[in-house]
Amino acid sequence: MIKIENLHVSVAGKTILKGINLEIGEGEVHAIMGPNGSGKSTLSNVIAGRDGYEVTQGSITYKGRDLLAMAPEERAWEGVFLAFQYPVEIPGVNNTYLLKAGVNAARRHRGEQELDAMDFMQLVREKAKLVELDQSFLSRGVNEGFSGGEKKRNEIFQMAVLEPSLALLDETDSGLDIDALRIVAKGVNTLRAANRSIIMITHYQRLLDYIQPDVVHVLADGKILKTGDKNLALELEERGYDWVREEAAA
Amino acid sequence: MSASLQHIRDEAWQAFEARGLPTTRDEDWKYTDISRIQALLGDQWWQSAATEPCDAASFVIAKLDAYRVVIVNGHFDAQASDLPASVSVKSLAAMIQDEPEQVSELITYRDDAFLSNGIVAANSALASDGACICVPDNTRLDKPIHILNVNSGGTTHLRTGIHIGKQAQAEIIEHFAGNHNNSGLTTAVTAIRLLEGARIEHYRLQMEAPKQCHLGRVEITQQRDSSCTLHATEIGGMISRADVVVRLQQAGASCTLNGLFVAANRQHIDHHTRIDHNAPHCTSRENYRAVLDGRSHGVFNGKIVVAEGAIKTDSAQNNANLLLSQHAEIDTKPELEIYNDDVKCAHGVTVGQLDQNQLFYLKSRGLSDDEARQMLTFAFADEVLAKMSNQAVRRYVEHAAFAKLPNISDLEGMLG
Incomplete structure (x- = not known):
């Protein structure tokens, strides 16, 4: 699905990612864990195409194409989805209208017929149930006045509607209480599919109790220092990150 | 014309002759240079006549079920108008003819603003026509009144008076429009008086043709427990200015001013508002926004004056400006004068571009x-x-x- 090779990224002249290598196959769920400031969010922003990140070396190949040459919206049309760490509030832009515009832009891109209002509303209602999002949220401004947990649920709801091939969940678990985490995780689990890959970026092993990853990576100091299965996450929880650093330095 | 009305108009004319148009040396006109109007319309700019006919029918608002007062190039068009039966709506010209003694009261000629402001003075002296609306006590107008002022360029002076009686209610749409390529000037002064418990929702839609200039003023006087919502949108015209003055004269009165300017090219749009809290327990809400593109220039000046006795005043003002082009410009200035301690006054101003995170x-x-x-x-x-x-x-x-x-x-x- 996606292959990242020797990726070096700097932000405002400062090198953040120093040679990331990562390959994620179709249907796989990978967790990327790491301490603060290790470059986790930089990686997800670069994949989604945010401005301000300079790729100085390396490549990202997505479905056989050069991802870095694509505009953010084109990435979205091709099935890349970022669930934001801090979803932005956009008062006055209706949640449902945004999604309809997004879904139909992708359909136009694929040469498919746009969904009409009726079909779209049916789709949206169905998906809202998945993350137990109250119907009233559909007609509100994007994230406007939502609580932290509601914003995160709204991200997963959007993911459900947009049906991406590659979903990046950037600290979707941060700031959630157990109930909200359970709802979000249930939503994500329902969206696991053979043709959909998921990258979960997180600080906490807790999330992985609810969404079991196929592969766990440790990102620290701008590099993937270690890769393992879900047991690695448990070990990190117990021992912290320093031993991974020491092991990598040795 | 009665002697007293004639006398007032003569006085206004003298005031205008003495003062002329304001210049950028006047603090209140610092950012708005209207000397260009004179350059465009010539020395006799106050009486430059429109030369082309214009078609009011093309400015009808779709799906709006309303009474209509149509004024074409400064003259009431009875044929195109549709007046309510239950409420007195007359043209200013007819009132000057038939009931001159009522005129000065209704359109506040008594107000001394015309002595200090050259434009209001010119308008007071020269206003040819306008709508005079009296909603009697305890009456609720069953449909809005759409006052459609259309022009084909040239200078027109319009004067509108709106009187809403005790516990009466009305919705009025004051609409200035044109579709022509001529230079011109519209001056429009509107006086709104709300008696006890009266309510009005007033729309002021400035949608003049691209080369028309527009100088407007709305004076609102509110008695006890009255409520006024003004939606002021400035979209058309080349140089445009609107002054809104609200006087909250008795306890419990409340006003809401919602303003929007959308300017492009070289348009200049200026809004000066002033809210006088002259009595206790009054509320004012003001929310003005500007979207400026091209080389347009916006000005917002929002003054709120809370008098000594106006305790428990609750006032909030917000002005947000969106600049879509690096050549667009806004001058914004909130001004608060508060003469007592027992008030709640909030204000805020923002100027910015589209938010990158949202994009x-x-x-x-x-x-x-x-x-x-x-x-x-x-x-x-x-x-x-x-x-x-x-x-x-x-x-x-x-x-x-x-x-x-x-x-x-x-x-x-x-x-x-």
Whole structure:
């Protein structure tokens, strides 16, 4: 699905990612864990195409194409989805209208017929149930006045509607209480599919109790220092990150 | 014309002759240079006549079920108008003819503003026509009144008087429009008086033709427990200025001013508002927004004066400005004068471009750069328009406002 090779990224002249290598196959769920400031969010922003990140070396190949040459919206049309760490509030832009515009832009891109209002509303209602999002949220401004947990649920709801091939969940678990985490995780689990890959970026092993990853990576100091299965996450929880650093330095 | 009315108009003319037009040396006119008006219209600019006919029918607001007062090039058009039976609506010209003693009261000629302001003085001396509306006590107007002022250029002076009786209620749409390529000037002074418990929702839609200049003034006087909502939208014209003055004279009065300017090219739009809290327990809410593109220039000056006795005043003012082009400019200035301690007054000003985080968020959901910009611009401006309770008027203004900005293609889609 996606292959990242020797990726070096700097932000405002400062090198953040120093040679990331990562390959994620179709249907796989990978967790990327790491301490603060290790470059986790930089990686997800670069994949989604945010401005301000300079790729100085390396490549990202997505479905056989050069991802870095694509505009953010084109990435979205091709099935890349970022669930934001801090979803932005956009008062006055209706949640449902945004999604309809997004879904139909992708359909136009694929040469498919746009969904009409009726079909779209049916789709949206169905998906809202998945993350137990109250119907009233559909007609509100994007994230406007939502609580932290509601914003995160709204991200997963959007993911459900947009049906991406590659979903990046950037600290979707941060700031959630157990109930909200359970709802979000249930939503994500329902969206696991053979043709959909998921990258979960997180600080906490807790999330992985609810969404079991196929592969766990440790990102620290701008590099993937270690890769393992879900047991690695448990070990990190117990021992912290320093031993991974020491092991990598040795 | 009665001697007293004639006398007032003569006095106004003298005041105008003595003062002329304000210049940028006047603090209040620092950012708005109207000497260009004289350059465009010539020495006799105050009486430059329109030369072409104009068609009022093309400015009808779709789906608006309303009474209509149509004024074409400064003259009431009875044929095109549709007046209510239950409420007195007359043309100013007819009133000057038939009931001159009522005129000065209704359109506040008694007000001394005309002695200090050259434009109001000219308007007071020269106003040819306008709508005079009296809603009797305890009457609720069953439909809005649409006052349609159309011109084909040239100079027109309009004077409108609105009197809402005790516990009476009305919705009035004052609409200035034109579709021509001529230079011209509209001066429009509107006096609104609300008696005890009266309510008005007043729309002021400035949609003049591109080369028309527009100098407007709205004076609102409110008695006990009255309520006024003013939606002031400035979209058309070349140089445009509106002064809104609200006087909250008795306890419990409340006013809400919602303003929007949308300017492009070299348009200049200036809004000066002043709210006088002269009594206790009055509330004022003011929310003005500007969307400025091209080389346009916006000015907002919002003054709030809370008098010594006006305890428990509750006032909030907000002015937000969106600059779509690096050549667009806004001068904004909130002014608060508070003469007692027992008040709640908040104010805030922002000036900015479209938010990069919001843009990226929308694009990450599949919207093109153009679509994302449109959507955010629309959302910014529509926050003000969404407060209009009349949906037909709101749609009409939305279309007019966004037709002039680049890249707004699928407005219908956005409105859903």
